Amino acid sequence: MSVVRSLLSALIALSLLVLPAWSDEPPAPPSEAELAQTKAEADALAVQKDEQVTQVEAIQKRIQELQKQLFDQKKALAQAEEAVKKADETLKPIQEAFVKAEGEAKPLVEALAAANKAAEDAKGTDDEKAKADEAAKAAEAAKPKQDALAQAQAALDKTNADIEAAKAKVAESPGLIAATEAEITAAQAQLAAAGQKRDEIDAQFVAKLKSYQHGMIAHGKLVSFAEKIAPIFAQRCLACHNARTAKGRYNMENFAAILKGGESGAAVEHGKADLSTLFIMIEDGSMPKDADPLTAEELALVKKWIDTGAELDAGVSVSAELITYMPKFPQPMPPESYRVAVPVTALAFSPDGAWLASSGYHEVILWNAENGQLARRITNLAERVYDLEFSPDGQTLAVAAGTPAQIGELKLFRVADGELLADLIRTGDSVFAAAFNADGSKLACACADRSIRVYDVASHKPLLTIEDHADWVIDVAWSPDGTKLASASRDKTSKVFDANTGDSLVTFNGHNNTVSGVAFKADGSQIITSGANRQLHVWNVADAKEIRKIGGFGDEIFRVIVSPENEVYSVSADKNARKHNVDNGQAVKTYSGHQDWIYSLARHAASKRIATGGYNGEVRVWNEDEAKTLLQWTAAPGHEAQQTAAP
Numbered sequence: 001m002s003v004v005r006s007l008l009s010a011l012i013a014l015s016l017l018v019l020p021a022w023s024d025e026p027p028a029p030p031s032e033a034e035l036a037q038t039k040a041e042a043d044a045l046a047v048q049k050d051e052q053v054t055q056v057e058a059i060q061k062r063i064q065e066l067q068k069q070l071f072d073q074k075k076a077l078a079q080a081e082e083a084v085k086k087a088d089e090t091l092k093p094i095q096e097a098f099v100k101a102e103g104e105a106k107p108l109v110e111a112l113a114a115a116n117k118a119a120e121d122a123k124g125t126d127d128e129k130a131k132a133d134e135a136a137k138a139a140e141a142a143k144p145k146q147d148a149l150a151q152a153q154a155a156l157d158k159t160n161a162d163i164e165a166a167k168a169k170v171a172e173s174p175g176l177i178a179a180t181e182a183e184i185t186a187a188q189a190q191l192a193a194a195g196q197k198r199d200e201i202d203a204q205f206v207a208k209l210k211s212y213q214h215g216m217i218a219h220g221k222l223v224s225f226a227e228k229i230a231p232i233f234a235q236r237c238l239a240c241h242n243a244r245t246a247k248g249r250y251n252m253e254n255f256a257a258i259l260k261g262g263e264s265g266a267a268v269e270h271g272k273a274d275l276s277t278l279f280i281m282i283e284d285g286s287m288p289k290d291a292d293p294l295t296a297e298e299l300a301l302v303k304k305w306i307d308t309g310a311e312l313d314a315g316v317s318v319s320a321e322l323i324t325y326m327p328k329f330p331q332p333m334p335p336e337s338y339r340v341a342v343p344v345t346a347l348a349f350s351p352d353g354a355w356l357a358s359s360g361y362h363e364v365i366l367w368n369a370e371n372g373q374l375a376r377r378i379t380n381l382a383e384r385v386y387d388l389e390f391s392p393d394g395q396t397l398a399v400a401a402g403t404p405a406q407i408g409e410l411k412l413f414r415v416a417d418g419e420l421l422a423d424l425i426r427t428g429d430s431v432f433a434a435a436f437n438a439d440g441s442k443l444a445c446a447c448a449d450r451s452i453r454v455y456d457v458a459s460h461k462p463l464l465t466i467e468d469h470a471d472w473v474i475d476v477a478w479s480p481d482g483t484k485l486a487s488a489s490r491d492k493t494s495k496v497f498d499a500n501t502g503d504s505l506v507t508f509n510g511h512n513n514t515v516s517g518v519a520f521k522a523d524g525s526q527i528i529t530s531g532a533n534r535q536l537h538v539w540n541v542a543d544a545k546e547i548r549k550i551g552g553f554g555d556e557i558f559r560v561i562v563s564p565e566n567e568v569y570s571v572s573a574d575k576n577a578r579k580h581n582v583d584n585g586q587a588v589k590t591y592s593g594h595q596d597w598i599y600s601l602a603r604h605a606a607s608k609r610i611a612t613g614g615y616n617g618e619v620r621v622w623n624e625d626e627a628k629t630l631l632q633w634t635a636a637p638g639h640e641a642q643q644t645a646a647p
Helices: 002-018 032-121 128-218 225-236 255-260 277-283 296-307
Strands: 347-349 355-359 364-368 374-378 384-390 396-403 407-414 420-427 431-436 442-447 452-456 462-466 473-478 484-489 494-498 504-508 515-520 526-531 536-540 546-550 557-562 567-572 576-581 587-592 598-604 609-614 618-623 628-634
Touching (some): 032 128, 347 384, 355 384, 396 442, 420 452, 526 557, 567 598
Antiparallel strands (some): 355 364, 384 396, 396 431, 442 452, 473 484, 526 536, 536 546
16 A cells, blocks of 8 residues: 555656646736836837838828829820810811812912913013012912911811821820729739738737736736726716717717816826826716715726826727727626516517517516516616517517616527527617518617617628717618618607618608607508607608608607508507508507506517507507407516406
8 A cells, every 4th residue: 555655646746747736826927027028029019010001001192193093094085085076077177178278279379370470471571560560469369368278278287186196195095094003903902911911010019019018907007998997987977978968078988088188178197197187076076976976996096097107908999989898797687576667668579479578677578478477587788678679580589778878788689598699789878779670680779879780690790880860869670671771869850771871861850859669661662650749650761751640649659560461550658559550540449558658569460469568567468459458467577566367
């Protein structure tokens, strides 16, 4: 046994020599010398990058010059071809004028020659003076015709010369154009190579600078703006200091704006927190106004960030919104049991009708649509869920949500198990609506930052950003063929856009108040919009001409859905849901029973059910044709009022 123990001890000792020691401790930070070397390498790469940027700009300028030269050459060719054409058209009458002038001048010239010969022959005779007078008269008579002939000859010569010059230009132009095009092609290849090299150097520079910054942070000599400071500003400052409100004319949505400051001038003195307006105002508690002051830890971080240079993390754009690069902190969990109900701001039936998804507080709740029983809770969402959309195949749930003035998000979840598939967007304010196109390949969303954004569902990549509204975009809808997008906005308009280019096509201004809902008619020819003016408006996509108004509502209309049969469903703050015929505006059904504003609406066509959600948290599922409540419950798990039986 002692031999075995000795052998094991030897093997352990040997392993300690050949294997690295196991430790949970983080690696030691780089030494001062290593940091200095890294900084020197980063600085050298910065110089190379600047040189490469200069080279790229020079090539771009040369390409612009060549493109102008090519344009001028093609213009000159067109002008030469036009000149040949016009000269050819004018040559014949000029030739005819020359022949006519020549014919008119010839007898007079011949007469002049004869008179001159007669005068010469008469020299030394008594008849000399008479012959000389005759010759002078003949010369005077011939001069106008000779002048006319000379002018005709000059015009003919000039026209022929112009034709030859234009033909020469036409002949040489293709070669010049081809040479310029070849130069452009070569320059574009140079630009691509130079651009690639610039990007490679930039990537090396960013990586090296990141390494240096991380080392400095590890030594306590630097503070990460992205990880430590941006979250403080986003959570404590942006509600009052954003592009829309900008109190004190100070916008803090991005790094550049933070440094720029507001009406008091620059907000940050690099390396001098005690002289920086930003730090002075948060240190003395005057900011955030009407809110709790920053904690001692937060103040210390901001002070250290400024005192160490107020740097931005490598690779982050100075114009990027803070929300796009700051850490994604987990959202608060919803209550296990709701003490109070929350407004149901979003509802959606799954395509097969098995599930009804509803909004909750920091969550989405899936209910069994047949009996109203709780099936699943999807969490880690912003405070308010504004819209829910199932993909056409029913496998994916899109969630548009936001915490007002702090964060907006659009997330994709797998319906089967609630797993997060993609976090498509984070903005500084809410995302109000989401919409899949007909085949589910694209997803559009409507945002409080005035934008409409479109994403590829498979790759999760952004495809399009439209910024044409002057205020919140509250709803968005696809045309049935997927070529257009329609919007509803707080700027009192609804617009139609080309879904591929984002170009604005038409604008409808008929609401004169907030527009909150939008939907296309089944054939895509008309749009139905709703809003605060208590009317539905039906108007043409082609020219935004209003076809009809549908009234009879007692308050604001929040949501609209249009069926393939061209019936429009709506919900209103007057506590009723309704169905109207789009083509004639006639009321078909009224769904009464809610005791509070109705915010949300969903429809399952195959089972002829609609669902409505109210401000008081109540959800009702209706038989569409009979306007009869099939189920009703409070969409708040654990709430004492929760009920799933029909009344």
